[in-house]
Amino acid sequence: MTDIRASRGLRPVINVSGTMTALGASIVVREAVAAMTAILPEFVEINDLHKIASPVIARLTGGEAGFITASCSAGITLAVAAAMTGNDLAAIERLPDATGLKNEVIIQTGHVVSYGAPVDQGIRMAGAKAILIGQATSCYPYHLDGAINEHTAAAVFVVSHHTVQYGLIALKQFAEVCHARGVPVIVDAASEYDLKIFLEQGADIALYSSHKFLGGPTGGIVAGKKQLVRDAFLQNRGIGRGMKIGKESILGTIAALEAWEKRDHAAIRERETGYLNLWKQTLTGKPGVTAQIEADPTHNPLDRLRVTINPQETHITAWDFADALAGGSRPVIVRDHEAEHGYFYLDPCNLHPGEEAIVASRLEEELNKARASNAIIASPYEERYQARIDALMRWPD
Numbered sequence: 555m556t557d558i559r560a561s562r563g564l565r566p567v568i569n570v571s572g573t574m575t576a577l578g579a580s581i582v583v584r585e586a587v588a589a590m591t592a593i594l595p596e597f598v599e600i601n602d603l604h605k606i607a608s609p610v611i612a613r614l615t616g617g618e619a620g621f622i623t624a625s626c627s628a629g630i631t632l633a634v635a636a637a638m639t640g641n642d643l644a645a646i647e648r649l650p651d652a653t654g655l656k657n658e659v660i661i662q663t664g665h666v667v668s669y670g671a672p673v674d675q676g677i678r679m680a681g682a683k684a685i686l687i688g689q690a691t692s693c694y695p696y697h698l699d700g701a702i703n704e705h706t707a708a709a710v711f712v713v714s715h716h717t718v719q720y721g722l723i724a725l726k727q728f729a730e731v732c733h734a735r736g737v738p739v740i741v742d743a744a745s746e747y748d749l750k751i752f753l754e755q756g757a758d759i760a761l762y763s764s765h766k767f768l769g770g771p772t773g774g775i776v777a778g779k780k781q782l783v784r785d786a787f788l789q790n791r792g793i794g795r796g797m798k799i800g801k802e803s804i805l806g807t808i809a810a811l812e813a814w815e816k817r818d819h820a821a822i823r824e825r826e827t828g829y830l831n832l833w834k835q836t837l838t839g840k841p842g843v844t845a846q847i848e849a850d851p852t853h854n855p856l857d858r859l860r861v862t863i864n865p866q867e868t869h870i871t872a873w874d875f876a877d878a879l880a881g882g883s884r885p886v887i888v889r890d891h892e893a894e895h896g897y898f899y900l901d902p903c904n905l906h907p908g909e910e911a912i913v914a915s916r917l918e919e920e921l922n923k924a925r926a927s928n929a930i931i932a933s934p935y936e937e938r939y940q941a942r943i944d945a946l947m948r949w950p951d
């Protein structure tokens with residue numbers, strides 16, 4: 555099979571960075587591809603299609619109902635809007651004008667992160683105000699309780715490696731405080747494997763991305779309490795219109811959820827562990843390189859290889875090494891958002907068979923090149939950061 559990327563002049567990137575929107579999210583499972591191909595040429599009554607998604611989402615998440623929207627990010631906005639308007643269709647059409655509605659949404663300061671766009675913007679898009687509680691690394695139940703008043707519409711809780719991982723209120727207690735005051739809890743669990751635990755721990759709505767671990771098409775799954783899910787669904791007559799999802803992605807997500815139920819998760823973990831061991835072996839004994847297998851920070855059943863670089867010995871910094879790997883005719887994109895600390899990660903969960911060997915040989919190739927260099931390759935980190943913004947500002951040139 556020819557690679558469609560070549561005919562369009564696109565680089566054949568190998569993704570060892572994780573599930574990244576910027577790289578096309580994930581490998582869509584074949585069950586979802588087949589469902590999407592089958593429905594695309596057909597007409598279908600869209601609300602009926604949405605209806606058949608609900609019991610599938612309910613079964614997998616343990617929620618009462620569910621629907622599919624454009625993205626998890628859209629799900630945040632729609633769930634917040636639902637908590638503001640209820641089923642008032644006139645209010646739904648008036649948003650983001652929130653006159654007369656509860657319009658405050660509470661979130662721990664340590665959860666206000668960027669997944670490519672700011673979490674709090676997803677809240678504000680519904681016409682709500684984000685009320686930040688506590689400080690970046692410290693938040694107590696009294697902060698939460700003290701912020702709840704007659705304007706409070708909802709509280710948002712984010713589960714992500716991006717958030718501060720200590721000193722904050724855990725979900726169970728967060729939900730207890732909210733529920734004692736009648737405030738619904740919306741959990742952004744976009745990138746989490748466990749489809750049940752957040753509703754079990756007290757979320758009224760849990761949100762997931764279709765296109766991350768599930769291997770679905772781009773989409774967002776809204777699951778939870780039936781009335782709140784319904785009120786979020788009704789937003790499709792208002793601000794949800796611009797977050798519309800097509801028939802193919804609704805059915806594709808249903809198919810991905812059903813495939814997820816049948817997936818041999820243990821076998822996949824074993825294959826991924828094999829990749830990690832191969833890369834670790836490749837790097838073991840290379841001067842200035844330490845390779846360590848590390849668990850996922852939010853407890854997903856997934857390990858990554860942390861590659862720590864001592865530039866004195868490798869003759870290259872971690873970030874220049876990452877950039878070198880990303881160049882050439884077989885670009886390998888590593889997980890490098892912490893590269894300023896002198897390490898990056900290799901994530902094994904988005905590879906086609908055989909790509910693990912290419913990753914191993916690219917690691918060796920670039921390390922050997924750097925070792926052969928007389929000077930240490932060390933570009934200023936701030937310039938690399940700035941270069942990304944500069945490139946963006948030149949788009950589409």
Ligand SMILES: *Cc1c(COP(=O)(O)O)cnc(C)c1O
Pocket residue numbers: 575624625626627628669712713714742743744745762763764773774
């Ligand atoms: C990826 C991610 C999002 C965004 O999800 P999309 O479905 O791509 O909009 C939101 N929150 C967190 C924590 C994420 O990891």
